[in-house]
Amino acid sequence: MRKDWIAAIDARSAAALASGALQPVAAEQTGMEDAGLRFIVRWVSSLAVKDAAKAATPAGTSAGAPVAIPGGPRDPNFNPFLNPDPELTVGPIGIEHVAILNKFPLCERHLVLARREFEEQLLPLSRSDFAALAELIEVAGGIGLYNGGTAAGASQRHKHVQWMPDTEGNASLRLYTPALPAGLPEGGVARHPALPMQHAFVRVCCARGVDAPTAADTLLAGFRQACEALQLRPGADGLLPPFNLLVHDGWMLVLPRSQECFEGISMSAVCFGGTLYTRQREQIESIRRVGPLQALAAVGY
Template sequence: MSDDLLQRIDRTLSRAADSGALLPIRTERTPIQDAGIGFTVRWVSTLAHKDAARVEAAVKRDPGFNPFLPPDPELTVGPLGEQHLGVLNKFPVIDRHLLIVTRAFEAQTAPLTRTDFIALATVMASLGGLGFYNGGSEAGASQRHKHLQWIPDAEETARLGLFTDQLPADLPPFAHATHAALPWRHTFVRLPRCDDAVSLGEAMHHAFRNGCESLGIDAATDPMPPYNFLVSRDWMTVIPRIRERHENISVNALGFAGSLFVRRPEEIETVRAIGPLRLLAAVARPH
């Protein structure tokens, strides 16, 4: 299954790149340390005028336009269960960035369901990596049509592991804990080991509901209040949000895995001056 899905992703990538449907944004990276925690700021080089234009195209779309109804066939990897499709991010910053999109319209603020998590787990059970979600525009969502997201194993997955490595090693499945060094309201929930997509998806759904409950969020309310989640094969973290940006720096879920993105090189110094931890705390719900 993993080879087949990975091959489908790579065939679609190659086809979409050849046709011009895929418009990757190439970035440079700057590491920033904050309180002993390593962050990476990705930025579009001032020399990459084409990529800078792609960033503007990605963020300044017609709000009435829905790129997922239907998705571009050149970017569509294929079905992930009966209710979801795998679709490549048209403007990826990270290679093989996959969107898990509902076939029928659902709002990005609608509650996440068992079926949503099984669709994500269909990818992660075979390929690992990191799943994440931007629950509404205040949480960094750029599209109003419900879509979960996945990236392969990369520095973001490893950095999330640096956070979770400091949590209690004996925490049982579905128990939750907080990380003392993170100055925003959050919870981490341990996942059990699962051998197939359905059991992993159900475990993710259960962990999400547990995490929301521990934060005082009703996981079934519609619309949901703004939040992010990130999930690996071992842990999930849920972060309530209060705003999308601070000092003009936009933050989505990957910020809470230590990966920030800015459009202009001078904004690196803004992030450095604020400090990544303070930046994230400014857009999340305070303790």
């Protein structure tokens, strides 16, 4: 197992920023409180650069890993994960995944852990998907994010998990933990009293310092428990209904999704971690008008 992930991410980021392969983070933010929960809403002006890049990228070429905020045409034949840009590639992780810098990151050190071979994003997550995430979390902490399908904010069909560091202002499940059962055993399922949409929290053994194989096992079991609690079951094609998944600091959160956008604002897993992202400054007021919780509830059930 690689132990120098942060050093490797930072070295690759510095080189990619210098060459222009990686776009710098450019965001303004404001805080909002809703039902006693503290949210951050960020206007990410640099995503206009992403839109222009997507419009100019021909099918079959690589432009790095896009984020799950829509705008600009989507070429259904373009897959940035089969042949990722070498300038953005940090290296292999686990036995079936590769770690790639997000070309248009929502924060510093924003990674995509993509499967080396194509697999549908709406297929149930496997142990190897969780093992790649657990390997990174064991040495670097942070939060794991998954967008199951277009309606959940996924911009690519190729299965991939995202990771962000545990940094002030980034997505986190800690805003919810004060209202969750403190003594819930591993595998226990809970609901948060302030969340007005279908969801399931599961206690898992996954955090910085936790052995990655152990964490992978508990994550897979927790995911299956959450799916059962929410009746998220594969259809005849083997694909799950759209959903988001977040893993952070000993908790997993799974939420079924009904649609991608609230008033034109794409909502992906990261938004359910307390940090919402907009493309235009005026969209911040759309969220303020109804409150972050109702904006999130509008894309769930």
